[in-house]
Amino acid sequence: MNTLQNKKLLFGITGGIAVYKAAEIIRGLVKMGIDVQVAMTKHAQQFVTPLTFETLSNHPVMSEMFPADEMVATRHIGIPGDADAVLICPATANFIGKMANGIADDLLTTMVMVAGPEKTILCPAMNTEMWDNPVVQKNVALLREYGSKIVDPGHGELACHTIGAGRLASIERILSTARIELLRNNDFSGLNFLITAGPTEEPLDPVRYITNLSSGKMGFALTEAALSRGANVMLITGHTELTPPDDAETIFVRTAAEMERAVLQAYSSAHVVIMSAAVSDYRPADYSPSKLKKEGDSILLTLKRNTDILA
Numbered sequence: 176m177n178t179l180q181n182k183k184l185l186f187g188i189t190g191g192i193a194v195y196k197a198a199e200i201i202r203g204l205v206k207m208g209i210d211v212q213v214a215m216t217k218h219a220q221q222f223v224t225p226l227t228f229e230t231l232s233n234h235p236v237m238s239e240m241f242p243a244d245e246m247v248a249t250r251h252i253g254i255p256g257d258a259d260a261v262l263i264c265p266a267t268a269n270f271i272g273k274m275a276n277g278i279a280d281d282l283l284t285t286m287v288m289v290a291g292p293e294k295t296i297l298c299p300a301m302n303t304e305m306w307d308n309p310v311v312q313k314n315v316a317l318l319r320e321y322g323s324k325i326v327d328p329g330h331g332e333l334a335c336h337t338i339g340a341g342r343l344a345s346i347e348r349i350l351s352t353a354r355i356e357l358l359r360n361n362d363f364s365g366l367n368f369l370i371t372a373g374p375t376e377e378p379l380d381p382v383r384y385i386t387n388l389s390s391g392k393m394g395f396a397l398t399e400a401a402l403s404r405g406a407n408v409m410l411i412t413g414h415t416e417l418t419p420p421d422d423a424e425t426i427f428v429r430t431a432a433e434m435e436r437a438v439l440q441a442y443s444s445a446h447v448v449i450m451s452a453a454v455s456d457y458r459p460a461d462y463s464p465s466k467l468k469k470e471g472d473s474i475l476l477t478l479k480r481n482t483d484i485l486a
């Protein structure tokens with residue numbers, strides 16, 4: 176079976192303010208059984224010292240191309256060559272520019288040159304003006320074209336106290352992309368998967384609903400597995416705490432009726448359908464458009480059968 180156990184990941188850290196978030200991500204990767212080796216640029220070490228990453232990854236952190244007191248020979252070729260994937264997190268505008276233009280002037284850029292763009296996942300993080308700079312956008316587009324996976328930054332409050340695009344993607348999105356790319360095998364390429372996940376919610380009134388405890392984990396894990404094998408995935412999900420993988424086309428629904436409509440719409444173009452959602456068998460027979468008032472010691476709730484989507 177193809178698992179993450181003992182997969183090799185080269186984790187590159189470049190000099191942006193989001194370096195501190197790399198610690199949490201490396202911790203998550205190591206917990207999944209992935210063998211993580213860290214390489215840092217000199218500028219990255221201005222933000223957090225290698226000791227943190229050495230301790231979390233259980234390997235020495237690589238940084239010097241030509242260390243005076245260490246025998247490193249051709250590690251700049253061996254380590255990226257052996258790695259199943261390379262994750263650059265955070266990726267500075269400078270690093271993206273160097274990679275897109277074939278510059279290999281330090282250990283990390285040289286290692287990425289060896290690994291090649293198709294093996295590399297980049298998580299850009301920078302201030303909005305830098306991200307919006309057409310040169311940066313062009314470099315990102317070029318790397319995408321060469322086959323690199325870009326975990327696009329999110330929108331929100333930045334370290335420079337402004338609000339805009341450029342914030343490092345969420346840890347969940349980065350971990351999900353890393354899992355998918357480490358298991359990459361395109362034997363399902365060209366297949367359309369339709370996967371349902373999570374619970375449904377059946378409203379009683381505008382503020383109350385009946386639901387169940389489905390976490391959605393099964394459907395989301397199946398989505399990642401299908402994506403890593405090259406399938407196109409439409410994920411139809413009820414409300415969960417999970418972050419859908421970037422490459423899944425995700426439709427969020429609430430009720431069993433909404434899920435049924437979404438499934439029926441997508442069904443004819445799907446080659447594989449996996450129904451892992453916990454769909455409510457019943458819904459309240461009557462919906463009150465205003466909040467139900469507290470009256471009497473008990474209330475009687477009449478439920479009506481929902482359509483069985485699988486039938």
Ligand SMILES: Cc1cc2nc3c(=O)[nH]c(=O)nc-3n(C[C@H](O)[C@H](O)[C@H](O)COP(=O)(O)O)c2cc1C
Pocket residue numbers: 188189190191192193216217218219266267268269270300301302305
């Ligand atoms: C406090 C501070 C924060 C910075 N944050 C970022 C950042 O988030 N993203 C970025 O692209 N550059 C950032 N920079 C600029 C980079 O550190 C600079 O471009 C550096 O040359 C990057 O080197 P490297 O790509 O080799 O690590 C920051 C600089 C400073 C002083």
